[in-house]
Amino acid sequence: MTTETLAPSDTLADRLTAVWDEFEEHLARVPILQRLAEGTVTIDDYRRLLFNLRQQVVDGSPWISRAAASFDVDHFELRSAAIRHAEEEHRDYLMIERDYVAFGGTLAELRAGRKNIGSEALSGYMFHYADRPNPVGLLGAMFIIEGLGARRAAGWASRFQEVLGLADNQVHFMTYHQDADAEHTGNLEAILQSGAIDAEGADEIVRCAQVVARLYALQLTELDR
Template structure:
């Protein structure tokens, strides 16, 4: 086994362990537990969109900051980050449309503030993105894009099943199944390309651990 293959194989195994821990924590998030057992309410969904919107607004800006801090030796990562920022900078508008479609108003949504978990998550992302060559953020993408690709569509379908919602009321969640699946495919290509060394792998796993915990905290805080 070559060093590159060994590094990427070990990295994927370590990230898989982080994902298992995230799944276990998500199972204990109150709003997701209610979604699973069928007792979720329209107000729960409204609060989910309300809280997600405040954090999603920051997504493209921190990705752009990360792109600006990759040097020429990390040109491929800089290019990938620029593309990603461009693809995601309108995502919050989908949440706004869904929110209005279930009876909310743009005024209350745009006047909202991040919950404690969202504040911690955005603060960490901007801080890390400001570091020179923030390769560890690939771990953050593993978590965030993974949630979109693996869980968002299932959540959308369950909200529709329990609450009788139309497609135009869960567009944000449904959209991210396909969009984030493409992103995770691109991420896997980067992680197996030989760009990532052993030191980078440690940073990627650590960043994934932190983001997994903070993302779950963001969802936990919806009930507080």
């Protein structure tokens, strides 16, 4: 089911659920995740995944901070939530670096990396959207990104450990986000259900979620490109 099949009377939660279901379909076609599910994933695959994720994750807190600065006083609660979230996220890339070094990679090669074409598109979109006045639609981006951590990251970590024999300190970034992002998604759901989102805001949230879902899947598909 895609968002286009939904009736106008569907709630924001219904519409976002449809976006998530479509996102899951795209993730199922990502080559590295297919190999992970099949048990044919390699250490090099995992190295490449962390290498590519780090280049985009380092931008996470900056775009959230920029979004916070774009909210006016009438959106004070959203501004406050964004400031808190930026503070919580700004060290996340360091966990990836520690995981990467824990299985033999070097910080020099990791920090000298560049974004793949999917990461370039994702970060570019996030910074562009964050510059809009009152970028309420970014709640849709958070729905996808935080939802991925809460719903999928720990399962991926467990599967990487099962197939590759990785230690806990080599998958810490993924396991950490199960609990951290579950808390974030709980906070997000409270905002989405608070009644503070009008019809126009709901449309922006859904549209942003659709775009970010496609770009995130592209990021995972275009490793190293």
